[in-house]
Amino acid sequence: MSELRQDPVIGRWVVIAPERGARPQEFEPEPEEDIRADVCPMCEGNERMTLPEVFAIRDSTEPDRPGWYVRVVPNKFPALRVEGELEAVETGLFPHMNGIGAHEIVIETSEHTMDLAFAPDEQIIRVLTAFRRRVEDLRRDTRFRHFVVFRNHRRAAGATLSHPHSQIIALPIIPKLLLDQLAGSSRYFSQNGRCIFCDIVQRELDEEVRIVQATDHFVAAALYASPYAYGVNIYPRRHSHDFVTMTVEEQVDLASLLRRLLMAYRSAAFNPPYNLVFQMAPSIPPACEVPQGCANMEEHYHWHIQVAPRLSSVAGLEWGTSFYINPVAPEEAAADLRKGLPSA
Amino acid sequence: MSELRQDPVIGRWVVIAPERGARPQEFEPEPEEDIRADVCPMCEGNERMTLPEVFAIRDSTEPDRPGWYVRVVPNKFPALRVEGELEAVETGLFPHMNGIGAHEIVIETSEHTMDLAFAPDEQIIRVLTAFRRRVEDLRRDTRFRHFVVFRNHRRAAGATLSHPHSQIIALPIIPKLLLDQLAGSSRYFSQNGRCIFCDIVQRELDEEVRIVQATDHFVAAALYASPYAYGVNIYPRRHSHDFVTMTVEEQVDLASLLRRLLMAYRSAAFNPPYNLVFQMAPSIPPACEVPQGCANMEEHYHWHIQVAPRLSSVAGLEWGTSFYINPVAPEEAAADLRKGLPSA
Known part of the structure; x- marks a missing residue:
């Protein structure tokens, strides 16, 4: 057990x-x-x-x-x-x-x-x-x-x-990274009265340089402070804390975006190893676990998909401090991915 | 720049x-x-x-x-x-x-x-x-x-x-993992009036099962909630927030412990890749960055060495949530390392 x-x-x-x-001995790298x-x-x-x-x-x-x-x-x-x-x-x-x-x-x-x-x-x-x-x-x-x-x-x-x-x-528990995200989004909401992810999407659309693709329903943008090379988040434009609220139209739009983004990675970075992670609010508000409290997660959290290529290595510095060295500027990564993105 | x-x-x-x-293309794994x-x-x-x-x-x-x-x-x-x-x-x-x-x-x-x-x-x-x-x-x-x-x-x-x-x-900044550690040690100190690391060392000595080696001045113990296989922390017995306070005697003791521990890893896990990280308090208290405040870091933080073998792989779950699957019970890891530890 x-x-x-x-x-x-x-x-x-x-x-x-x-x-x-x-x-x-079973940890030896396998082919x-x-x-x-x-x-x-x-x-x-x-x-x-x-x-x-x-x-x-x-x-x-x-x-x-x-x-x-x-x-x-x-x-x-x-x-x-x-x-x-x-x-x-x-x-x-x-x-x-x-x-x-x-x-x-x-x-x-x-x-x-x-x-x-x-x-x-x-x-x-x-x-x-x-x-x-x-x-x-x-x-x-x-x-x-x-x-x-x-x-x-x-x-x-x-x-x-x-x-x-x-x-x-x-x-049965809330993982650490999500607790950190909830603490951040909750604090931002209480200070500004707005969802931090909605504000990030708007800022990315305004600045343009990190946008990989903006569709009718989603925005794919290179992460501003990505800890790894070519990190991209896909945000739904419509605010929702939960990916199961996706409409049929949104799902059709996302499928096409996801396929083309993966093609762009193949073309920009030679079929890199990657992780895709769907980030959504927890099902039961973890009332006591987040310093700022987790009331109104529906308002302050915004689901998204994290695309994390595994190109750069993680050494003692990163592993021991959570301080990462990213060797590719997110703006460069976005430009590379835009070039590799098929139109349909 | x-x-x-x-x-x-x-x-x-x-x-x-x-x-x-x-x-x-330069990210392709090198031999x-x-x-x-x-x-x-x-x-x-x-x-x-x-x-x-x-x-x-x-x-x-x-x-x-x-x-x-x-x-x-x-x-x-x-x-x-x-x-x-x-x-x-x-x-x-x-x-x-x-x-x-x-x-x-x-x-x-x-x-x-x-x-x-x-x-x-x-x-x-x-x-x-x-x-x-x-x-x-x-x-x-x-x-x-x-x-x-x-x-x-x-x-x-x-x-x-x-x-x-x-x-x-x-x-010029305080890395995230250290901020998290400071938040935890500060909270524990304000609730209990004691250093959490001192209490961990005492508890490890009492429970014995995760001890790899206890010397005159240091305690090497498998991490209770290690996110990776065979994770060990080396704590000084004497409370100090800062490794530069090490005495000559402590340094002599640590050198021998470190050498024998690395030998134990070779014997238990076939010369695994590993990271060693010295964890110490920041030099300037990050007054505003830690929710609980960072006054009295000298009292609530305790320097230590993190030994992190890189045996288990990190996949989307870990990368996207900071929720780690560790396939080796820390008690088993400690037993394996004790077996491989040279007496001198």
Whole structure:
């Protein structure tokens, strides 16, 4: 059973998950995985190799059979397990709780070698629908306070299987970076009466230099203070704290933007390893965890997608201080990406 | 000229340093460097290949000539430049300031292939002396508010040259992780009237399971909520916010502990890539930056050394949330390291 532990000094929660690891020798870097399609558990025809699906968009009516476009299954080796009662947090100097959570895999296509940058928009729309539907369903479980939807592309970004997939993790705690974001957006709102992300979007549109693409419903801009090279955030123009509020029109618009942005990365930076992370407000306001309080998260938080290429290395300075050296000016990154962006 | 920028939402400073990079193609992973000793700028006899030394422990009296044990030189490709006036922080939504700082290289030995784990204790004592003397000297420059002393071991931990060396960076800002630590230690002190690190050391000694080694003056313990596998902190038993207060006796004790701990890592985890980071209080109390205030840092902060092996990978979940999956229980890590620890 894994365990959640909180750092006594900075308040960061981590999950200690020994069943996923790993003696030290198993940490040796592995070559880029190149599993054959006939043994890939995510390929069409191999549905028996996964746990039973919890969601699918499919033609056939039979679950766990071929004939699907997108399929969501529980992770066989989850970081957090869904079974069990959530224990109260053990407080004091060394806070901890049991590792309850959910960990699901969104298989984005039945095609082993498809790349999202080359996928038809309808397929990306289906993937976004799967994200929304699964988060909506998982939210009914009141043990979970926060949801993380993310994608690891290539081994250097943490992908262990090459078949295109994303992951959804449900957490019983609020992760540190989100607490920091909520503290910042809450403070800004109380001082200015406006959402800080709305103001950032407006400022980016005014300054133009960091804009990669502005569509009818979304703005993709290189991060002003990106800790890594070529970091981009995609913000919805319409203020909302929660990505499940996306309309059909917005989803269609986002699918096209996402595909073209990934193509721009391929063209500007040679198919870099990257992480995509959907950032949304937690489901239950963490009233006591944020110094400024978390009332009105609907007003002061603004969901967005973080695109984090893994190009620059992280050394002792960054790891030990959270002070990052970014070797590419965000304005240069935006210019490079604009050049590589297909028009449609 | 590099520029410091602050994230408008979470307050994290980063340095945008385009002169160090790098078009995208230059990010392609390089093989482990294996430069020949005759062209290594850190080797004895090649002193002309570095900038003039700012400190050395040497037999000969001539600077920048052979005959030295430890040599400190400015980095030829610094993340932050020492020249110039520090501009006031430009506040508002997108805060920034010019990238003033110092970036020095501590060449730990004249021997190209020496590993700190096999070095004589006297040599490690000299390295610690160089750290102290350089930080003491840099502190006279009132533009700098914080100092980071760190070591990257092997390419995967950020080392670009294999000759044993550490780095010292002087910053005009307080990095995010330290602000978080100060907020935590300040809050704990105001609630309990005690240093949280002192209490952690006592609790670790009581519980025993995470202790790797306790010496006369230091306690090395696996981190209770380590975000990565085999994370260890080395705490001085004597409360002090600042590592330059180390006595000669403490320095001798630390040198032996450090050497044996690095040997234990080699034996438990096959010479893993790692970062060593010296964590100390900032030089100027950041009065306004920490919610709880930073009065009495001398009382509530406690310097320590963070040992961060780079075994487990960082994927989208960790990168996007600061929620880490650690696949090795800290108690197991401590047991493994104890087994590998030489007695002397």
